[in-house]
Amino acid sequence: MVQAKYLTGDSAAINEFIDQFDVFLLDCDGVLWSGDHLFEGIPETLEMLRSRGKRVVFVTNNSTKSRPDYQKKLTAMGIPSNVEEIFASAYSSAIYISRILALPAPKNKVFVIGESGIESELRTENVPFIGGTDPALQRDMTPEDFKGLADGSLLDPDVGIVLAGLDFHINYLKLSLGFQYLQRGAKFLATNLDSTLPMNHTxxxxxxxxxIPLIHMSGQQPTALGKPSQAMMDAIEGKFKLDRARTCMVGDRLNTDIQFGIEGKLGGTLAVLTGVSRKEDWEAEGAEVVPAHYVDTLSDLRGSTA
Amino acid sequence: MVQAKYLTGDSAAINEFIDQFDVFLLDCDGVLWSGDHLFEGIPETLEMLRSRGKRVVFVTNNSTKSRPDYQKKLTAMGIPSNVEEIFASAYSSAIYISRILALPAPKNKVFVIGESGIESELRTENVPFIGGTDPALQRDMTPEDFKGLADGSLLDPDVGIVLAGLDFHINYLKLSLGFQYLQRGAKFLATNLDSTLPMNHTxxxxxxxxxIPLIHMSGQQPTALGKPSQAMMDAIEGKFKLDRARTCMVGDRLNTDIQFGIEGKLGGTLAVLTGVSRKEDWEAEGAEVVPAHYVDTLSDLRGSTA
Structure with a gap:
């Protein structure tokens, strides 16, 4: 059985661990902060990693924010970063659509269910889209809508992709549109598949x-572009030209972060105990996802310099 | 292997079939009409059944309409009926809540996700409720909503039940409220679980x-009060004091109507070929749901008098 190695307080082991990697992929919520609370010593820990020549990449399933939006959040939390170090699921989706799917125009238009972060990233990649935050969709269905969706007159014939992310303005009209496009053969993508959004301690x-309503209606599973989907890992690898053997995934959730690193055949995975998963989760009989290393908190990595 | 007996054109068999039953439970869409098109001979067929002393009950999963609403629809389609002959899933849900669940007041309040039909039926059964068509819920979530839902200050402590039906005004706020009530221990009911609504030939x-988002988030399955759930059959039996052995379910869908009748141990099931399911569906190798009898169209039952 694989056992997770505990690093906290063992400076020799921490040094050896850090030396194994060139790149650290960092989950954010539960690793760097919880809600609005930045964990102690995080900026210093990131600075230590950078000073040792390590590249850090912030990897988040948050689909409502573009990379510049997310950088603002990092800055507000007191974490120095640049846009190029950020990999969020909206960006992941945009580059998957533009560079990997690469459907021929004009049938490459995306029907978006989601917020402005997705729209910004699609714009940056020059991907045409409709839906999203369009105020024309913020309304009730009319009898004419039912008719126009059924006969296709209200549908854009160029839509070849439905991309669904977190949408705080979801409604019956958007679900109906998404389903009609899927029925007509559009490819089905999702920024990520997290069932819940942790906020305000609930x-x-x-x-x-x-x-999930679109999955339920259509019987189709979307390609997901967030953790633990390997489509996101492929996109990260493509962008950063990283050596997977010299890359470590750091996260607080076994079934997203750690699984993402293991399935991606990265050189390492590091679990932190400041978020969702507990030591007992991977020490349990039959645990399927076991991190290679773990620490109580990310800033324990500074123990190497103690 | 069970074989479905074909009745069309066989007047002796039709007579014998009709004589076996006192009550016919009739699905509507696909049996009596399709969309706005009433099938030929339907009013005359129902008149024939009534003239032979049979009770007819219109059984529908439509959850947006109360029984009086649904009677208006039957009348508009040219089908004479009275309210007491109608059993729709909103009504089924209301009587399940008031007569079977019968939670003690004041913790019997229902948070409704759905339309006015559900509200009317709950009112008729004197069940307290919130949500539903309340215009105060037709809006975006605010940061204060996230906070108030998390700390419970925006939740009604008397809500003991979440009832979800078809809601053309579904939004993020309603889903968030429903989930918070479930998290706090509310019972989870659904008028019915049909993934799609057939309209305008799509x-x-x-x-x-x-x-389904509530199921996905909570990991809980709701008790469904529509076909093929036997909670609906129990409610029908309780109301009409029917003898199941002398009752026949008539429908066009194997996996809702016919399954409903078979699992309910009714004396008979009759499939019609004017709707969704085809003869090939139950004649296929390994078909799990096979009707006892079938006709091309319900009005073929008039063949008994020919």
Whole structure:
């Protein structure tokens, strides 16, 4: 049975661990902060990693924010970063659409269910889209809508992709449109499939709870572009030209972050105990996802310099 | 292997078939009409059944209409009926809540996700409720909503039940409220679980696509009060004091109507070929749901008097 190695307080082991990697992929919520609370020593820990020549990449399933939006959040939390170090699921989706799917125009238009972060990233990649935050969709269905969706007159014939992410303005009209496009053969993508969104110490509907009606109606599973989907890992690898053997995934959730790193055949995975998963989760009989290493908190990595 | 007996054109068999039953439970869409098109001979067929002393009950999963609303629809389609002959899933849900669940007041309040039909039926059964068509819920979530839902200050402590049906005004706020009530221990009911709603010769999101995000988030399955759920059959039996052995379910869908009759141990099931299911569906190798009898169209039952 694989056992997770505990690093906290063992400076020799920490040094050896850090030396194994060139790149650290960092989950954010539960690793760097919780809600609005930045964990102690995080900026210093990131600075230590950078000073040792490590590249850090912030990898988040948050689909409502573009990379510049997310950088503002990092800055507000007191974490120095640049846009190029950020990899969020909206961006992941945009580059998957433009560079990997690469459908021929004009049938490459995206029907978006989601917020402005997705729209910004699609714009940056020059991907045409409709839907999203368009105020024309913020309304009730009319009898004419039912008719126009059924006969296709209200549908854009160039839509070849439905992309669903977290949408705080989800409604019956958007679900109906998404389903009609899928029925007509559009490819089905999702920024990520998290069923819930942790906020204010409780949970709200996540991106996966926005796309699940479309999955239920169509019987189709979307390609997901967030953790633990390997489509996101492929996109990260493509962008950063990283050596997977010299890359470590750091996160607080076994079934997203750690699974993402293991399935991606990265050189390492590091779990932190400041978020969702507990040590007992991977020490349990039959645990399927076991991190290679773990620390109490990310800033324990500074123990190497003690 | 069970074989379905074909009755069309065989007047002796039709007579014998009709004589076996006192009550006919009739699905509507696909049996009596399709969309706005009433099938030929339907009013005369119902008149024939009534003249032979049979009770007819219109059984529908439509959750947006109260029984009086539905009677208006039957009248508009040219079908004479009275309210007491109608059994729709909103009504089924209301009597399940008031007579079977019968939670003690004041913790018997229902949070409704759905349309006015559900509200009317709950009112008729004197069940307290919130949500539903309340215009105060027709809006975007605010940061204060996230906070108030998390700390419970925006939740009604008397809500003991979440009832989800087809809601053309579904939004993020309603899904968040429903989930918070479930998290706090409310019982989870659904008028019905049909993933799609057939309209205008295509499909739109059905009641089951409104409740699926709550199922996905909570990991709980609701008790469904529509076909093929036996909770609906129990409610029908309780109301009409029917003898199941002398009752026949008539419908066009194997996996809702016919399954409903078979699992309910009714004396008979009759499939019609004017709707969704085809003869090939139950004649296929390994078909799990096979009607006892079938006709091309319901009005073929008039063949008994020919």
């Amino acid at each position: 949970f709200f509907p996540g991106a996966g709870s926005i796309s | 499909f739109f999101p059905g009641a089951g696509s409104i409740s």
